[in-house]
Amino acid sequence: MNDSNSKANDLVRKAIESIRNQDFEDALSLCEKAIEISPHNEGAWSNKGTALLGLGFADKAVEAFDQAVGIGGKDPQVWSNRAAAFGKIGKLDDALVSIEHALAINSNLPDAWGNKAQILAMSGRMKEAIGCLEKLLEIDPKSMRGILSKALLHSSQNQNEAAIALYDRALELDPDNTSIIFAKALSCMKAGKFEEAHDCYDKILSLAPDHIESLVNKGICLNYLGKHPEALRCFELVVKADDKNPWSWMNLAKAHAANKDIDKAIETIERAIELKPDELSIPLIKADFLYIAQKTDEARSTIVEVLKRSPMSPDAWYALGIIDKNLDKKDKAIEAFKKCLEYSPGGESQIKSLAQQNLSELRK
16 A cells, blocks of 8 residues: 555544544545545545535535445445435435445445435335335344334324334333433324323433423323313423413413313413414414303404404314304304315315314204
């Protein structure tokens, strides 16, 4: 090995260490110095690509990886990284070609299977993506990337039980990882397992007491579990921690309503409206509270104001239909439910089903 190659390789080794430490700017600088000394150094080009990818310059990373595979082309990791870079810029067909090169060289490279899964998922080929992750986990059963990526794909397909099982598997490897516990809790909520989700949020709060999202979701779980006073206390703490967040006030208002303190709920929802005047779902919640408080005319006026600002809101038309139906304004209720159906998006939805059900009752 000549002296220039030796110096270049020393720089590459330092660059690899910088990449491990997430110092991509330093790694890039070292690789460029190595390339100046030894322009045909495959490692310098491939690690330059990795550094560029870490800095978010995926298009330039592809160029660097092209140089690396043009020099050598026998390192499967370089082909795999090149595929990841193509994926970042949306060139999925090129990414798949590159990943197949990697797997042809080494079919047991976990990173290649992980990258192939990611590319297939981006292409909407979820079943194939899950199959790739299963292959990755056959090779490396403790791969956190494989476990968590597979959990995320199952969750995206509403296969929540499978996702929960995978999050449990990840937590066996890293029991106090709050990000994994939080992801598991979300899947539990989607699966209707509110007790288990609540326990997850309690665990997070014991590890990170200031984790506001966990406090919010804990309160939501408590409401679903019928533990309304405890939920109220959660949302009071949330508002105390962040009194500028309209959704915090909205959740507190709902908690007051669940505790049958409707006047307090109406007072509290006003604060949410002040903070987020353009969010029309909040006054519709206020209208619900007013209706429960038997302030029907005020509830109706609130909905009408929403419709002046958003005349094609199916939620507002449905709410108006319910009030007019209960006020025995049959013709107006029919018109409101018809508008709800007219402005509802295509496909089945709960609001469309309820509007149709009410229309059928009124037309009898």
